[in-house]
Each structure stands twice: as structure tokens, then as C-alpha cells.
Amino acid sequence: MTSLKKLAGKTALVTGGNSGIGLAVAKLFVHEGARIVISGRDPASLDRAATELGPDAWAVRSDASRLVDIEQLMQQVGDRFGKLDVLVLNAAAGQPMPLEFTTEEAFDAMSGVCFKGVFFAIQKALPLLHAGSSVIVTTSIANQVAAPGFGVYAAAKAAARSLVRTAAIELAPRGVRVNAISPGPIDTPGFGRWEGVPSEVVQAARDDFSRRSPLQRFGRSDEVAQAALFLATDASSYMVGAELVVDGGFSQLF
Numbered sequence: 001m002t003s004l005k006k007l008a009g010k011t012a013l014v015t016g017g018n019s020g021i022g023l024a025v026a027k028l029f030v031h032e033g034a035r036i037v038i039s040g041r042d043p044a045s046l047d048r049a050a051t052e053l054g055p056d057a058w059a060v061r062s063d064a065s066r067l068v069d070i071e072q073l074m075q076q077v078g079d080r081f082g083k084l085d086v087l088v089l090n091a092a093a094g095q096p097m098p099l100e101f102t103t104e105e106a107f108d109a110m111s112g113v114c115f116k117g118v119f120f121a122i123q124k125a126l127p128l129l130h131a132g133s134s135v136i137v138t139t140s141i142a143n144q145v146a147a148p149g150f151g152v153y154a155a156a157k158a159a160a161r162s163l164v165r166t167a168a169i170e171l172a173p174r175g176v177r178v179n180a181i182s183p184g185p186i187d188t189p190g191f192g193r194w195e196g197v198p199s200e201v202v203q204a205a206r207d208d209f210s211r212r213s214p215l216q217r218f219g220r221s222d223e224v225a226q227a228a229l230f231l232a233t234d235a236s237s238y239m240v241g242a243e244l245v246v247d248g249g250f251s252q253l254f
Contacts, residue, residue, distance in 0.1 A: 005033030006233050011081045013037040013073075015064050015121065016091030018045040020188030021138060023052070024221035025088055025228045030056050032229065034086070037077055039064070064091035065112030067120055074124040084128040086232045089118045090138040094153040107152050114156035115163070122167055122178070131175025136231045137164050138224075139182045139243060141251040161243060168241030177240055179231045184247025185209040187218040214249035 012029050016022040017038025026036050030053050038053070039062040040046050050059040058080070062073040077084060093113040097106055118137055129135070140157040147154035161180060168178040209218065227244045230236050245251060 005031075006229065006235075007086070008033035010085040010232075011035045011037070011077075011083065012086035012088065012232065013039070013077055013084055013125075014088040014090055015039045015062070015117075016138075017088075018042060018049040018059070021183065021186060021221045021224045022088070022090040023049050024225040025090065026053055026057065028222070028225040028229055029086070029232070030054065035081065037081075039073055040091070064089075064117040064121070065093070065109070066117075070117065070120050070124050074121075074128060078128050082128075083130055083133075084125060085130075085133055087121070087125050087129070087133070087135045088138070088228060088232075089121050089136070091117060092138065092140075094150060096149045097152065098149055099151050102152060110152045111156040111159075114153065115159040118160050119163055122163075129171075129174070129176045132234075133176045134232050134236075135167070135171070135176060135178040136228055137161075137178070137180045139164070139180045141182050141184045141245065141247050143182065145251060164243065165241045172240050177231075177236070179236070179239055179241065180243040181224060181227050181231065182243050182245045182247065182251075183219060183224050184245075184250040185213065185218050186221060186224060188221055209250075212250070212253065214252070217248070219246060219248055 007029055012034045014022050014026045017026045018040035026038050030036050036057040038049055039060045041063050043061055046059040046061060050057050060073055060076060063069040091113055093110045137160055139161045142150060142154040143158040143161045164178055164180045171178055224246050227246050
């Protein structure tokens, strides 16, 4: 009897899969029959996520901004599974920081995860990708609108969006599809976990986002995960270089 699960027999890697959107994607993929590899920097949250995901998940500690970690991660996935059917590049780093106060260290940290890490993860995954594989990059609506205080993060996400277009055309002849998901304000544990930012400021930002949203609320991680599932399956087989916006209409206001 043929399995009705959409990702049965597939192997997927989700970077930043230890919390938030990445964990929601991993949970949905497991539910749909995939073998899951998640990566992240924090061992404690990786262990918790692996427990939640069950026996079909494998958690690997890996820094998405470090080339040596990226190479080792892809080597480990290759040694264990031989190939990748779905690669979800979801790891992110963002911190409010006005232009005049942005340090080189902060610049490197945010751009390293959000752009450099995405570029080299695609590059190093190439030996594992095959005709029919899907690469999904999490961008942000910040890549298309002004984001005061988030200049580096927004620029890095815009760079990732540009990369999706180019990589999509370069890899299409191999049968590898590259697309993006652009979330708006999503209620994740990472929102507001900003160094040096008072809790009342975080709450004010949350209230402002909710008030300005056409749906009057934050999005949920599982709503973004559904978009990832669509891009991971043959339901999106003619989509190349696209960006699915999952923001409740937020970006339509700009």
C-alpha cells in the first residue's frame, strides 16, 4: 500500500531546527514521513528538540556561520544518508542595532549566519543534492522594506533573497529547485531575545506589530512550516527562484 505521507522516504536537513520556525518545520516533516536532521549551536535546545521529534530525528551541533562547521555537517549527513532530498536553510541571527552603533563583530555575526552561511551551505550540500531535491531559504519581509534599527539583518536577508534567484537558475539544469519563504512577524522564542533591550521595549514592539498587522496578530511557526512543506514536495515542482510571503498581509502596508 502506497504511503499517504508527503515526505515518505525523504531525508531533510533543517538548520536552526532546534527552535521556532525551524523546529515547527522539522515536526511537520517528521509527521509527513521524513528522516530529519536538525542543526543548531545550543546543545540543550538541540537535545530538547530531538526528544520532541522522536527517533526519526538526528540533532547535530553546528554553527551556521562557520565554514568548517558547515563542511562537517554536510559530511556527516552524507556519511549517514548519502543524499539530501530537502535542505531548509533557516538558521538566523538578528539584533536591533542602529547604523551608528553597529560594530564589526555584530555585523559579522548577523551577516555570517543570514547570508554567508546560506551561501556556503548550498555550496557544500551540492554533492548531496540530486534531481528532485528542494532547497528552501528562510528570508524575511525585512528584505524588501525599510527596517530601522535592523540594517545588517535586513541587508543580509536581502542578499539571501538575491542568492536564491541566482542559485535557482544555476541549479535548475540539475533538477534542484531553490526557493524562499519570507515570514513576517512570527511568534517564536527568539523574538525579543535581544541583548540589552528592556522587556518593556520588546513588549511595545510586539504590541506595535500586532496593531499594524491586517490580521491583528503575530503569525505562528506552524503556519510558516506549511509553506515549507509545499516547497519541499512535488506540489511546487514548477516553482524556481520564488519567494512565498507568509506575513498575514503585513508587507502590503508598505
